[in-house]
Amino acid sequence: MIGGIPLVLLAFTVVVMTGAMDRFSAFWSGWGLFFLHVPLSIGLFFLLFAREKEEDELFLALRFKAMMHGIRFTFVAMLFLPMMAWVSAIWRGMPYHFPEVGGNLAVVTLLLLYSNATYGYFKYQLAKDEE
Amino acid sequence: MKNSIKVERAKKDLTQEDLAQLIGVSRQTVNSIEKGKYVPSTVVSLKMSKVFGAPVNDFMELDENDV
Numbered sequence: 001m002i003g004g005i006p007l008v009l010l011a012f013t014v015v016v017m018t019g020a021m022d023r024f025s026a027f028w029s030g031w032g033l034f035f036l037h038v039p040l041s042i043g044l045f046f047l048l049f050a051r052e053k054e055e056d057e058l059f060l061a062l063r064f065k066a067m068m069h070g071i072r073f074t075f076v077a078m079l080f081l082p083m084m085a086w087v088s089a090i091w092r093g094m095p096y097h098f099p100e101v102g103g104n105l106a107v108v109t110l111l112l113l114y115s116n117a118t119y120g121y122f123k124y125q126l127a128k129d130e131e
Numbered sequence: 132m133k134n135s136i137k138v139e140r141a142k143k144d145l146t147q148e149d150l151a152q153l154i155g156v157s158r159q160t161v162n163s164i165e166k167g168k169y170v171p172s173t174v175v176s177l178k179m180s181k182v183f184g185a186p187v188n189d190f191m192e193l194d195e196n197d198v
Binding site for chain 2: 052054055056057058059061126129130
């Protein structure tokens with residue numbers, strides 16, 4: 001794994017997915033926030049795919065690797081964590097609803113968010129190696 | 132993958148920046164390759180081979196993890 005970044009991302013996902021922050025969890029639900037998801041996704045897309053000053057195969061490889069990490073984190077966020085939250089809620093006898101996150105733009109936003117975070121981390125590591 | 136690119140570069144009296152320019156990549160890429168953090172493509176490996184005037188096998192080889 002790549003340092004502490006998965007823990008930060010997973011902690012973020014737990015907070016959002018378990019609805020610990022009601023207003024924030026609404027961000028990921030339904031199609032209602034189209035006006036927010038679309039510009040955010042487009043912004044994150046351009047951030048991830050923006051050409052580096054000295055673009056070459058290394059950065060292409062890092063971007064690809066970051067996307068793969070993003071996909072992995074998204075699967076965890078979409079499937080595993082809500083399932084754990086659901087099991088935990090049932091265990092405590094509390095009602096729990098899965099976030100309506102599947103099949104909407106929030107998934108794309110989440111994927112791009114994770115990919116950008118991972119890519120940023122890779123670039124940080126690269127700069128650190130230079131020292 | 133192990134490599135002795137740093138040694139070959141020193142023999143030719145080239146800096147990372149010089150080598151990067153000759154093979155058309157960034158200095159960060161040369162640094163990552165030398166440190167074994169990034170495995171270059173065949174094209175970049177062959178370009179290095181041309182610059183060093185030696186076959187790829189002379190400065191890059193598989194280690195026990197690759198077998």
